[in-house]
Amino acid sequence: MKTDRSDILACLRNSGDYVSGQQLCDRLGVSRTAVWKVINQLKEEGYRIESVPSRGYRLIESPADIYSESEIVSRLHTKWAGQRLIFFESTGSTNPDAKRFAEEGAPHGTTVVADRQTAGRGRRGRSWESPAGSSIYFTIVIRPSFSPEKASMVTLVMALSVAEAIHELTGLDTGIKWPNDIVVNGKKVVGILTEMSMTPEMNEIQFLVAGVGVNVNQGSAEEFPQELRETATSLKMESGRQVDRAGLLARILARFEEDYEAFERALTLSVLKERYESRLVGRDAMVRVLDPAGEYTGISRGITDTGELIVEKETGETVLVYAGEVSVRGLYGYV
Numbered sequence: 001m002k003t004d005r006s007d008i009l010a011c012l013r014n015s016g017d018y019v020s021g022q023q024l025c026d027r028l029g030v031s032r033t034a035v036w037k038v039i040n041q042l043k044e045e046g047y048r049i050e051s052v053p054s055r056g057y058r059l060i061e062s063p064a065d066i067y068s069e070s071e072i073v074s075r076l077h078t079k080w081a082g083q084r085l086i087f088f089e090s091t092g093s094t095n096p097d098a099k100r101f102a103e104e105g106a107p108h109g110t111t112v113v114a115d116r117q118t119a120g121r122g123r124r125g126r127s128w129e130s131p132a133g134s135s136i137y138f139t140i141v142i143r144p145s146f147s148p149e150k151a152s153m154v155t156l157v158m159a160l161s162v163a164e165a166i167h168e169l170t171g172l173d174t175g176i177k178w179p180n181d182i183v184v185n186g187k188k189v190v191g192i193l194t195e196m197s198m199t200p201e202m203n204e205i206q207f208l209v210a211g212v213g214v215n216v217n218q219g220s221a222e223e224f225p226q227e228l229r230e231t232a233t234s235l236k237m238e239s240g241r242q243v244d245r246a247g248l249l250a251r252i253l254a255r256f257e258e259d260y261e262a263f264e265r266a267l268t269l270s271v272l273k274e275r276y277e278s279r280l281v282g283r284d285a286m287v288r289v290l291d292p293a294g295e296y297t298g299i300s301r302g303i304t305d306t307g308e309l310i311v312e313k314e315t316g317e318t319v320l321v322y323a324g325e326v327s328v329r330g331l332y333g334y335v
């Protein structure tokens with residue numbers, strides 16, 4: 001949520017120069033004392049803010065990877081995505097939190113963020129490893145006007161937004177492993193879990209929640225549990241640089257807002273498909289489809305306008321793979 005703190009931070013950051021105490025008061029409609037209090041608090045938290053009596057305040061430096069509600073909100077440039085933001089130092093999992101807020105009427109775009117999850121979740125009841133201090137975990141509430149069969153496409157929209165936001169900020173070549181994982185150099189850095197709540201009559205969507213976990217600043221494979229070391233990585237491990245989580249989250253939310261609006265106008269993925277497919281890993285290569293009804297292999301040929309994976313079997317038959325119960329693997333490993 002916007003607060004005096006996040007507004008003052010945003011004013012200082014966006015100006016890049018001195019902003020007088022009076023300007024801050026006028027712009028935000030708060031008292032001089034309130035401004036002074038917030039500035040002191042920020043300094044205590046490690047923000048370097050210069051105060052020059054005749055000129056005002058200037059933000060010189062933010063603490064490294066500061067991850068708090070005001071830091072994230074002060075970086076948002078969105079209309080609805082994250083405009084209501086709830087931040088937890090620790091929670092079970094942001095998806096059930098977001099569902100609870102949505103049940104209570106939270107508006108479209110409400111976003112729950114946590115620094116740590118004690119019961120992070122993946123698809124089919126799997127778990128998502130969620131240590132403190134290094135990753136992004138967030139869930140956004142979406143209130144669509146479209147019908148339930150279109151909901152699964154939102155996962156692909158989110159995957160595209162996250163993959164592009166990471167690429168823009170870090171330069172890393174992010175690939176999408178259909179439908180919902182993002183990989184860098186063959187290892188997973190992002191998982192996405194979209195869930196749907198239906199109206200009591202079960203014919204309309206009440207809301208969707210899209211949860212995202214990003215491994216950001218883990219420094220080495222040892223920070224992951226043994227069983228993930230072969231398949232998981234972090235943005236820092238791949239880029240060699242510490243990544244500012246608040247900045248990345250703000251960028252993901254901005255990208256998602258734009259991509260979601262484009263999707264909602266078209267109600268198919270046609271407008272985003274080219275970008276999605278350009279990041280699709282294993283395209284035109286052999287993949288193994290782990291279908292509970294029976295595993296099979298084939299050549300991945302991209303996605304349909306509604307988000308199914310197109311797989312050409314050796315028999316020549318083309319299969320459309322629906323997300324949900326299915327995982328896809330490269331022939332010799334994870335991707």
Ligand code: ATP
Pocket residue numbers: 121122123124126127128129130180181188189190191192215228231232233327328
């Ligand atoms: P897959 O194709 O990997 O089976 P999935 O979509 O079925 O993908 P998800 O639900 O997205 O899997 O994620 C859960 C799985 O991801 C877990 O079973 C585990 O193997 C792996 N995992 C858990 N935590 C992390 C993490 N922090 N980073 C990378 N991978 C993780």
